Amino acid sequence: MADLSVKVCGVDFKNPIIPASGVFGYGREYEELFPLDKLGGIATKGTTLHLRTGNIAPRIAETPSGMLNSVGLQNPGIDHFIETELPYLLTKDLVVLANIAGSTPDECAEVAAKLEDTDVHMIELNISCPNVKQGGAAFGTSCEMAAEVTKRVRAVTKKPLVVKLSPNVTSIADIAKSVEAAGADAVSLINTLLGMRIDINTGRPILHNNVGGMSGPAVFPIAVRMVWQVANAVKIPVIGMGGVSSGRDAIELMMAGASAVQVGAAIFTDPYAPVKIVEEMNDWLDSKGIASVNDIIGTVKPW
Amino acid sequence: MKYTQGQYIIADKTAIAREIYSFTISCPEVAAVACPGQFVHIRAKGYTLRRPISICGIDKEKGTLRIVFEIRGEGTAEIAKLNKGDLIDMLAPLGHGFTVDPSYNKVILIGGGIGTPPMLPLTKAYGDKAVAISGFRNASAVILQDDFRKTGAETILCTDDGSAGIHGFVTQPLKELAEKGGIDAVYACGPMPMLKGVAAICKENGIFCQISLEERMACGIGACLGCACRTVRNDEEYFAHVCKDGPVFNAEEVLW
Secondary structure (H helix, E strand, C coil), X not given: CXXXXXXXXXXXXXXXXXXXXXXXXXXXXXXXXXXXXXXXXXXXXXXXXXXXXXXXXXCEEEECCEEEECCCCCECCHXXXXXXXXXXXXXXXXEEEEEECCCCHHHHHHHHHHHCCCCCCEEEEECCCCCCCCCCHHHHCCHHHHHHHHHHHHHHCCCCEEEECCCCCCCHHHHHHHHHHCCCCEEEECCCEEECCEECCCCEECCCCCCEEEECHHHHHHHHXXXXXXXXXCCCCEEECCCCCCHHHHHHHHHCCXXXXXECCHHHHCCCHHHHHHHHHHHHHHHHCCXXXXXXXXXXXXX | CCCEEEEEEEEEEEEEECCEEEEEXXXXXXXXXXXXXXXXXXXXXXXXXXXXXXXXXXXXXXXXXXXXXXXXXXXXXXXXXXXXXXXXXXXXXXXXXXXXXXXXXXXXXXXXXXXXXXXXXXXXXXXXXXXXXXXXXXXXXXXXHHHHHHCCCEEEEEECCCCCCEECCCHHHHHHHHHHCCCCEEEEECCHHHHHHHXXXXXXXXXXXXXXXXXXXXXXXXXXXXXXXXXXXXXXXXXXXXXXXXXXXXXXXXXX
């Protein structure tokens, strides 16, 4: 048995695998299939100040080796999260990353402030949702806005603050440096890539929102590249995600520089994916005689 | 909620019409808890998203489920390649099924096209209290009529072009029966315009109506919020989810 535990911003994870925000709700639906304790952590569904109904359906489309979604941050609001979902998750043996979002920097700060008196372990600030008209990716695509919203949230929270970055930018490393300077404790990447599909028989986009976020195995090489670039640009830890669907993928992302790994669309293909990924990572490390998963973080030897 | 994910043996496979297949799947733990109106979420090799397919038969004694599905695209084409003896990967049973009320004396069950299969286990539950109306494009698209007759229900067949049964839509015989009275409930699955028509007739005649909807879906269990459906609950608009709150909804809740 290899040691799979990692530490990110001083928070101990028993293993580096975390279901990504949006695919896993608040965990209840998957507890029917396996104990959540098997996971290193959970990034909860993006939660805003007030309830959001989300976008009109269809919100989902298949793509080659992946999918598009345009859910549009449907969520019950932060008060419901704190009263109903968080207490349930805190009874589990895993790290809870509360993913939060807002239409304005003020709203993001207000949501974060409400979490300050809770026992949530980390805050993951979403500045990269491609599916909402205001806020969302707009914050994540300029260094100034990314820094501004990070600063505002930093000012109201002492919790470890992870800022989730958009890949829909020219230089993700520059954005990462901006949020690091603004006080982020870690960054997580990549959120989905903006995509589109059209039904050629009707001439209509498949998604009612016309465009949506692409995820799944197809985006994995982009995630590896971006994690590597960001890990080289900042000193704070990087949580990697994007198309991870096997233990080997998770190892690869960690070699690129990730300290922990989130799993998204793979869960739709196989709901047990995060659990299997933990087992596969252990098997691979054992087969190589590597004692701890920490020994592979950022070990890629670039040409 | 009670569902599992696993690999199950396909005990039987038949092509029952052009590009429409019937699988009988040996899955005792799923069959034991499955209800009419629920669905199974099937993995298609090489595709990210599973495909939701409604349950067409539940045999709790034999521990089998039957599904009948049409090839709609690449994913269902991939599933259709599976053969008798192969393993099929299912997350099941999922969703909220039809309300079966033993106190009802007469119910009408309506299936349109590939919306017909989920009506079969419900028809079986009501037996001779049921009138099963099925509608298809034409005679060559007609499926499951022998199965419906075997349940003891009265069957009415309609085709759009009149090549089999009544020439016309399912709403025509429904309207006649509804106006005669004595109907406790109407259940329907099929294309949206059909469901809309059925719901309107039921509203007019004050009959309880449940409909089964479909939507593009990812997780299938209510976590990802992908399959939204506009509904009204307690006078407030509410984005319900077809996979968990549905696929069966009370027609009066749905905002068309």
